[in-house]
Amino acid sequence: MKFTIQRDIFVQNIQHVSKAISSRATMPILSGLKIVAFDDGVTLTGSDSDISIEAFIPAEEGDKQVVDVEKPGAIVLQAKYFADIIKKLPESTVEVSINDQNVTKISSGSSEFNLNGLDPDEFPRLPEVEEGNKFQLKTDLLKALIKQTAFAVSTAETRPILTGIHWGMEEGRLMCTATDSHRLAMREAAVEGAEDADFSNVVIPGKSLSELSKILDDTEDTIDVTVTNNQILFKSKNILFFSRLLDGNYPATKNMIPTNSKTNVQVEAKKLLAAIERALLLSRDGKNNVVNLKSLGETKLEITSVTPEVGKVTEEVACDQFEGEELRISFNGKNIIDALRVIESTDVTIQFTGAMSPFIMRPADRDYMLHLFSPVRTY
Numbered sequence: 001m002k003f004t005i006q007r008d009i010f011v012q013n014i015q016h017v018s019k020a021i022s023s024r025a026t027m028p029i030l031s032g033l034k035i036v037a038f039d040d041g042v043t044l045t046g047s048d049s050d051i052s053i054e055a056f057i058p059a060e061e062g063d064k065q066v067v068d069v070e071k072p073g074a075i076v077l078q079a080k081y082f083a084d085i086i087k088k089l090p091e092s093t094v095e096v097s098i099n100d101q102n103v104t105k106i107s108s109g110s111s112e113f114n115l116n117g118l119d120p121d122e123f124p125r126l127p128e129v130e131e132g133n134k135f136q137l138k139t140d141l142l143k144a145l146i147k148q149t150a151f152a153v154s155t156a157e158t159r160p161i162l163t164g165i166h167w168g169m170e171e172g173r174l175m176c177t178a179t180d181s182h183r184l185a186m187r188e189a190a191v192e193g194a195e196d197a198d199f200s201n202v203v204i205p206g207k208s209l210s211e212l213s214k215i216l217d218d219t220e221d222t223i224d225v226t227v228t229n230n231q232i233l234f235k236s237k238n239i240l241f242f243s244r245l246l247d248g249n250y251p252a253t254k255n256m257i258p259t260n261s262k263t264n265v266q267v268e269a270k271k272l273l274a275a276i277e278r279a280l281l282l283s284r285d286g287k288n289n290v291v292n293l294k295s296l297g298e299t300k301l302e303i304t305s306v307t308p309e310v311g312k313v314t315e316e317v318a319c320d321q322f323e324g325e326e327l328r329i330s331f332n333g334k335n336i337i338d339a340l341r342v343i344e345s346t347d348v349t350i351q352f353t354g355a356m357s358p359f360i361m362r363p364a365d366r367d368y369m370l371h372l373f374s375p376v377r378t379y
């Protein structure tokens with residue numbers, strides 16, 4: 001194998017693929033990055049037990065020569081060394097070649113490295129996802145779906161199914177749901193041309209979708225999505241991103257959402273976010289995130305937070321609208337902050353069903369997003 005490649009494009013694709021490579025790989029070969037040179041370009045592959053990523057770098061992009069393949073071939077190189085080497089090479093082009101003993105020479109300008117390679121035939125094959133539910137999403141919509149749900153997944157391994165985001169497709173509408181049992185985030189989206197796709201218990205690891213989001217550009221290009229029994233594949237122009245699905249049944253989250261309310265409040269999202277952020281400034285090491293909220297007539301909300309050894313903060317926030325009973329409730333302020341940061345709306349509507357019952361927050365001008373929170377008992 002021997003090829004010359006533009007260093008900046010090489011670095012970018014190595015960084016993409018490296019997101020699938022674990023420093024604690026169960027098999028030595030999986031700590032490596034697989035490189036395959038073809039006549040028409042180079043593919044890079046990284047994998048662990050959950051994610052596999054393949055990036056293809058074509059020989060030409062437009063009228064620009066990106067890769068010049070002199071001799072096709074394949075090799076697996078230790079990812080942590082290889083990525084750092086390519087990043088720090090002095091020139092704009094890199095030459096990669098291997099000899100019969102799998103020793104790989106990497107040269108650029110006056111720099112030359114020799115890395116011991118591994119047999120590419122030992123590298124696991126990518127999952128096969130031929131048949132399944134197929135549909136397309138715009139890249140920017142997919143990134144929004146991930147951003148607006150991934151923050152609510154559980155970080156505890158006690159219930160592994162809650163570390164994932166539940167996807168369901170029915171009549172061309174995709175519903176994404178994440179919960180850690182204390183809060184819930186739902187985001188719905190209409191998907192054109194997905195009338196034939198129908199699935200209800202697809203749970204994708206939150207970590208997988210977060211890594212996918214980092215790779216994707218903010219464009220309106222489409223991504224092909226294929227869902228099978230145990231894998232999901234996202235296919236963009238030059239990237240294949242595979243993730244395993246989590247086993248088990250996701251909780252019936254629709255049953256958790258209250259259908260009526262005792263108090264409805266509409267408030268400006270930025271003002272509420274800023275007030276709660278200030279309320280938590282006295283929270284010691286972020287451990288006491290409890291915020292108390294009560295209504296002051298029909299025009300204001302009072303937000304207070306007490307940290308006994310530090311002090312107390314009190315703030316008032318104006319309501320745009322207020323309907324129903326007087327309000328007094330306590331909640332985890334950090335959870336509200338996380339939701340307010342992803343709600344793309346000027347105002348939010350909050351529906352309360354009682355001091356010790358879950359409450360709903362949603363954008364005032366849109367019906368495709370919903371956040372549910374459990375209150376905190378403070379007495």
